[in-house]
Amino acid sequence: RKEVEQDPGPFNVPEGATVAFNCTYSNSASQSFFWYRQDCRKEPKLLMSVYSSGNEDGRFTAQLNRASQYISLLIRDSKLSDSATYLCVVIRYSNYQLIWGAGTKLIIKP
Amino acid sequence: GAGVSQSPRYKVAKRGQDVALRCDPISGHVSLFWYQQALGQGPEFLTYFQNEAQLDKSGLPSDRFFAERPEGSVSTLKIQRTQQEDSAVYLCASSPGGAGGNQPQHFGDGTRLSIL
Numbered sequence: 616r617k618e619v620e621q622d623p624g625p626f627n628v629p630e631g632a633t634v635a636f637n638c639t640y641s642n643s644a645s646q647s648f649f650w651y652r653q654d655c656r657k658e659p660k661l662l663m664s665v666y667s668s669g670n671e672d673g674r675f676t677a678q679l680n681r682a683s684q685y686i687s688l689l690i691r692d693s694k695l696s697d698s699a700t701y702l703c704v705v706i707r708y709s710n711y712q713l714i715w716g717a718g719t720k721l722i723i724k725p
Numbered sequence: 726g727a728g729v730s731q732s733p734r735y736k737v738a739k740r741g742q743d744v745a746l747r748c749d750p751i752s753g754h755v756s757l758f759w760y761q762q763a764l765g766q767g768p769e770f771l772t773y774f775q776n777e778a779q780l781d782k783s784g785l786p787s788d789r790f791f792a793e794r795p796e797g798s799v800s801t802l803k804i805q806r807t808q809q810e811d812s813a814v815y816l817c818a819s820s821p822g823g824a825g826g827n828q829p830q831h832f833g834d835g836t837r838l839s840i841l
Binding site: 619623657702713717 | 768835837
């Protein structure tokens with residue numbers, strides 16, 4: 616079982632809809648969490664950090680559930696430009712390594 | 726620009742050739758990481774430098790892979806006697822501080838390596 620798992624999708628969502636997806640992690644010592652966005656044939660770019668209290672940045676909301684060991688990303692009022700692969704990243708407390716999920720592909724349709 | 730710069734963007738090599746991939750991190754960034762990303766997968770860790778010190782090379786898939794960062798800034802990833810399975814995108818990332826912490830990494834555009 617991979618340490619960080621994501622539903623690969625694709626999630627096909629109409630423009631304007633709300634979409635959410637989760638990422639589960641298996642190592643309870645995981646300390647820090649991020650969501651990155653990767654467009655086709657481009658490098659990953661940081662979307663947002665995930666804080667224990669949850670955080671919101673415009674249309675994007677990230678949540679952390681330590682008890683169930685998952686993080687979530689919710690996108691409201693989705694735009695065509697939100698189409699991308701969303702990668703979940705976990706940093707272990709005792710290590711600097713970023714552990715990456717394989718990504719969830721999101722396709723926003725007009 | 727002010728971001729992480731990688732070169733070349735694309736590299737095609739014949740099996741058995743040696744290749745060298747360059748990463749120029751954000752100025753002043755202490756940490757530098759190399760990742761290998763296969764199609765449809767997340768980046769897989771290869772190696773980590775803190776300044777010029779290579780603190781972790783546990784992700785390097787074989788002894789054909791070698792990385793260096795002699796002056797604590799620019800890094801080179803070298804692959805000797807390339808094999809077809811080396812075909813992937815090689816990503817370099819840097820972050821401001823040292824090991825650990827809650828610091829996101831900033832990525833370069835990657836080098837897309839194709840071994841024929």
